[in-house]
Amino acid sequence: TAILAKNDAIAERNRGWFEGRGVLALNFVSSPGAGKTALLEATIKALAGQVVITVIEGDQMTSNDADRIRAAGAAAIQINTGAGCHLEADMVAEAARALDPPPGSLLLIENVGNLVCPAMFDLGEAMKIAVISTTEGEDKPLKYPHMFRAVQIVIINKMDLAPHVGFDEATCRANIRTVNPDAEIICLSAKTGQNLKSWLDRLMELRGTI
Amino acid sequence: TAILAKNDAIAERNRGWFEGRGVLALNFVSSPGAGKTALLEATIKALAGQVVITVIEGDQMTSNDADRIRAAGAAAIQINTGAGCHLEADMVAEAARALDPPPGSLLLIENVGNLVCPAMFDLGEAMKIAVISTTEGEDKPLKYPHMFRAVQIVIINKMDLAPHVGFDEATCRANIRTVNPDAEIICLSAKTGQNLKSWLDRLMELRGTI
Ligand SMILES: Nc1nc2c(ncn2[C@@H]2O[C@H](COP(=O)(O)OP(=O)(O)OP(=O)(O)O)[C@@H](O)[C@H]2O)c(=O)[nH]1
Ligand SMILES: Nc1nc2c(ncn2[C@@H]2O[C@H](COP(=O)(O)OP(=O)(O)OP(=O)(O)O)[C@@H](O)[C@H]2O)c(=O)[nH]1
Ligand SMILES: [Mg+2]
Ligand SMILES: [Mg+2]
Numbered sequence A, B: 001t002a003i004l005a006k007n008d009a010i011a012e013r014n015r016g017w018f019e020g021r022g023v024l025a026l027n028f029v030s031s032p033g034a035g036k037t038a039l040l041e042a043t044i045k046a047l048a049g050q051v052v053i054t055v056i057e058g059d060q061m062t063s064n065d066a067d068r069i070r071a072a073g074a075a076a077i078q079i080n081t082g083a084g085c086h087l088e089a090d091m092v093a094e095a096a097r098a099l100d101p102p103p104g105s106l107l108l109i110e111n112v113g114n115l116v117c118p119a120m121f122d123l124g125e126a127m128k129i130a131v132i133s134t135t136e137g138e139d140k141p142l143k144y145p146h147m148f149r150a151v152q153i154v155i156i157n158k159m160d161l162a163p164h165v166g167f168d169e170a171t172c173r174a175n176i177r178t179v180n181p182d183a184e185i186i187c188l189s190a191k192t193g194q195n196l197k198s199w200l201d202r203l204m205e206l207r208g209t210i
């Protein structure tokens, strides 16, 4: 609570910093392996030349994800949280200043794979975006309601696997709406690119508002 | 740290309680949707009539998992942690006394879906067991080393999907061994029952040691 208050003060300052320089900051959350990095890779490659994208990567250990992001063509900073289970506003403040994102750019933050703790830590983002995959089970929104209530967009990833696992899209959508009636839902495959365009269009629309 | 010390004292008392009454307690951890509940369902059905199994279910919200466990034929208590991201020893102490497991039985604890925080909270179990699925990506052991170091057995689940997603078993095994050279690894499918027998044999072997 004192920890949260301290974090939120720094988050608010980050929020002002991003707004002041016209940068759209987005906080991507999901369970481990739902496809956050794959989505960022696909996004960066599809938007190459159209918009500057910089990335803050959060993981307990390794720079695997930051390496993948750079290979895709965007600048990235990897934060290792060690035993920590979520990024915090002070880590993002430091990384954002090092990345020095230009006006009109996108700063995409990939949080530690965790459907619980990141919900409670504001980083100063314009919005949180959840990624859920067809292989995790349709009940995850009900079981982790704090996270699904904290986001404005839910991306259902790995749609290419949906038939293989008998994914029930209607039930998953209903479960998301139960905990967050206002959340937007986009179904796509980061791997095949199926419906990626809907996400890219929405992203550029959000950028247009900064 | 003071919180952890308090938890660990209660955990030690739980450990003695389980040993005193000859109950094997196991703490199952994984990311959301890796298949912990599916594995417990398959285990309970396969061992019906051979051994008494009771289950402590941990989730932020809902009793979905406890309902599934009861439908499979075992007594279960559902703990809802609310905003909490991991079970704690005092919750387990209370639930275990309510379940009143008999000597020679198995007490299976399904932790909140989270590859980070549960690693730090001893519940008094004989061992932690991680479940990782073929759909999450082979690098999870490297990226969440604290959890993979805290377990004695790693179950690679959803082997039925391995060919569909190009799962690289050799790489996954190597990654597990990098962070935890002593961990046992069992590949199976909770859904199809493929190689479930190896897990059941190991489980009964562990029970034989209490
Ligand atoms: N079939 C399929 N596989 C995918 C898709 N997106 C990601 N994957 C696979 O899922 C696994 C995990 O993908 P990542 O992008 O590493 O997931 P992540 O959410 O970034 O994982 P963490 O950062 O560790 O939490 C990898 O093996 C990917 O190739 C998809 O749309 N379809
Ligand atoms: N194909 C396949 N699907 C599986 C397997 N095991 C589980 N699933 C599916 O994976 C999804 C998640 O399974 P659960 O058993 O709910 O996973 P969990 O780890 O208990 O999830 P949480 O308790 O919410 O963290 C469900 O749709 C299951 O049917 C398996 O071996 N193969
Ligand atoms: Mg990633
Ligand atoms: Mg479960």
Ligand SMILES: [Zn+2]
Residues within 6 Å of the ligand: A085, A086, A117, A118, B085, B117
């Ligand atoms: Zn946490």
Ligand SMILES: [Zn+2]
Residues within 6 Å of the ligand: A085, A117, B085, B086, B117, B118
């Ligand atoms: Zn935690």
